[in-house]
Amino acid sequence: MEMLTRALLLVVLLVGSVGPIKAADVTVSKPETVGLSSAKLAEMKAHFQTYIDENKLAGITTLIARRGKVVHFETYGDRDKEASSVMQKDTVFRIYSMTKPITGIAMMMLWEEGKFKLDDPVSKYLPSFRNQKVFRGALDGGKLDTAPVERDATIRDLMRHTAGLTYGYFGDTPVDRMYRNSDLYDQKNDLKTLVKKLGRMPLLYQPGEAWVYSLSVDVQGRLIEVLSGKSLDTFFNERIFTPLGMVDTGFQVRQDQVSRFSAVYGLNKETGLTALKPGEGLLSDFKKKPTFLSGGGGLLSTTADYWRFAQMVANGGTFDGVRYVKASTVEMMRKDQLPKKLGGIAGGKAGLGFGLDFAVVNDVAKNGGATRKGEYFWGGYASTLFWIDPEEEVVAVLMTNFIPSRLYPLRNEMRQYVYDALEDAE
Missing domain, CATH: 3.40.710.10 (DD-peptidase/beta-lactamase superfamily)
Incomplete structure (x- = not known):
C-alpha cells in the first residue's frame, strides 16, 4: 500500500508540482485582504491560549480561510505534554467522525x-x-x-x-x-x-x-x-488524498509521522488533564494498518490536509484546477435531506438538518446563535471541528486532542470569534 501511495504521489508531483507537498506549507495572507479583522482574530488566539494556560487542553490548532485564502493558522500548547513536544502545524490528529464527509464525497x-x-x-x-x-x-x-x-x-x-x-x-x-x-x-x-x-x-x-x-x-x-472494486484506503488515496495533496491523511501512522502524532487526553476528576493510554479501536496508536477501515471514524489527518479537503468542497468540488465532484453535487450534499415530518435532527430542537454526510444549519436561533444559516459542518470525537459557510465564503478547521468533545464550548467560541471578525474587504 505504501509503495502504491508513493508511486501515485510521484505521478502527481511530476505533472503538477515543482517539489514535494508538505501539509504545513500553507501560505497565510493578511486577514484584512478578505474582510477579516486581525485584531479580532488575535482576541481569539488569546482566548484559546487560556485553555492551555489553565491546563484544560493540551494543544490546539486553528485555521481560518475566506474566499479561498488562509488568513489564520495558529498552534497552541503541546502535541504531547508528557514528551514536552509542542504543537506544530503538521501535527497528525485522530479526526474520528470528521472522516464521514470524506466518505460522503x-x-x-x-x-x-x-x-x-x-x-x-x-x-x-x-x-x-x-x-x-x-x-x-x-x-x-x-x-x-x-x-x-x-x-x-x-x-x-x-x-x-x-x-x-x-x-x-x-x-x-x-x-x-x-x-x-x-x-x-x-x-x-x-x-x-x-x-x-x-x-x-x-x-x-x-x-x-x-x-x-x-x-x-x-x-x-x-x-x-x-x-x-478497491479497498477503502486505496480508493481514498487514489481519488482524494493523493491528487489533493493530503499527504498526511490515512488510516495508519507512517514511520515518518510517529514523531508528529498527537497524544489524546481526557479529564480525570482527581488529577485533571490526563493523557489516555493507547489501546484498541478509538485509542489505537495506529502504527499498524487496521483491519477495520472505518469510513465513519478511522482517519488521521493534519489541519492543513483537512483544510485542503474542506476548501475543495467549499469551492464546489474543485481545488487547484482539479475537479473532484460537480458543483451541483456539493449543492445537493449540503441541502437538508431529512423528511419534513422529522423536523430536523432531534425533531428540530437544535435547528439542524442533515444533508448527505454533513450537518446543515436551518435555524440559527435554535442552534444557539453562533452559526449561520446554510452552514454545513461536522466534528470529531476528540473535540475537532470544521465548517463551511457558503454565504460568507468561510472555511474553518479546529483540531485538538481532547475527549469528550462537548465538555468545553471552544467549537462555538471559534465560530463566534470568526463571525465577529468579519468586516468589509479592502
Whole structure:
C-alpha cells in the first residue's frame, strides 16, 4: 500500500508540482485582504491560549480561510505534554467522525459515475441488508419483538442517518445494548464482516422514520469497496488524498509521522488533564494498518490536509484546477435531506438538518446563535471541528486532542470569534 501511495504521489508531483507537498506549507495572507479583522482574530488566539494556560487542553490548532485564502493558522500548547513536544502545524490528529464527509464525497464520486442511485435499496449491493427486521419491543427472557421493514433502507438513508441503524453507545435501548454486547466492534472485523453482522441486527426504527447517529457511514465504506472494486484506503488515496495533496491523511501512522502524532487526553476528576493510554479501536496508536477501515471514524489527518479537503468542497468540488465532484453535487450534499415530518435532527430542537454526510444549519436561533444559516459542518470525537459557510465564503478547521468533545464550548467560541471578525474587504 505504501509503495502504491508513493508511486501515485510521484505521478502527481511530476505533472503538477515543482517539489514535494508538505501539509504545513500553507501560505497565510493578511486577514484584512478578505474582510477579516486581525485584531479580532488575535482576541481569539488569546482566548484559546487560556485553555492551555489553565491546563484544560493540551494543544490546539486553528485555521481560518475566506474566499479561498488562509488568513489564520495558529498552534497552541503541546502535541504531547508528557514528551514536552509542542504543537506544530503538521501535527497528525485522530479526526474520528470528521472522516464521514470524506466518505460522503467518495460516495458521490461513484454516484456521478452512475454506479448507484441515491434511492437504491442498500440490499441491492449488500445482500446482508435484505429482509431486515425492525425492533418493536422487549419480550420476556431478553428476546426482542420485531416486525418486517415497511420499506428497505436506501443509500440516501445511509447518508442522512435514517436507515434504522444506531451506534450502540449513545442510547440504551435493547437494540443499543445488543450492539454493545455483540462483536460488531471487534477490531478483527473488516468492512465486509462488519456489514454482514450488522445486517443480522434488528433495526432500531423503520427506515426514514427517525434520525439516529449510526454506523451507516461505515456501511458506506463497504459500499465504496463493492462499487469501486478497491479497498477503502486505496480508493481514498487514489481519488482524494493523493491528487489533493493530503499527504498526511490515512488510516495508519507512517514511520515518518510517529514523531508528529498527537497524544489524546481526557479529564480525570482527581488529577485533571490526563493523557489516555493507547489501546484498541478509538485509542489505537495506529502504527499498524487496521483491519477495520472505518469510513465513519478511522482517519488521521493534519489541519492543513483537512483544510485542503474542506476548501475543495467549499469551492464546489474543485481545488487547484482539479475537479473532484460537480458543483451541483456539493449543492445537493449540503441541502437538508431529512423528511419534513422529522423536523430536523432531534425533531428540530437544535435547528439542524442533515444533508448527505454533513450537518446543515436551518435555524440559527435554535442552534444557539453562533452559526449561520446554510452552514454545513461536522466534528470529531476528540473535540475537532470544521465548517463551511457558503454565504460568507468561510472555511474553518479546529483540531485538538481532547475527549469528550462537548465538555468545553471552544467549537462555538471559534465560530463566534470568526463571525465577529468579519468586516468589509479592502
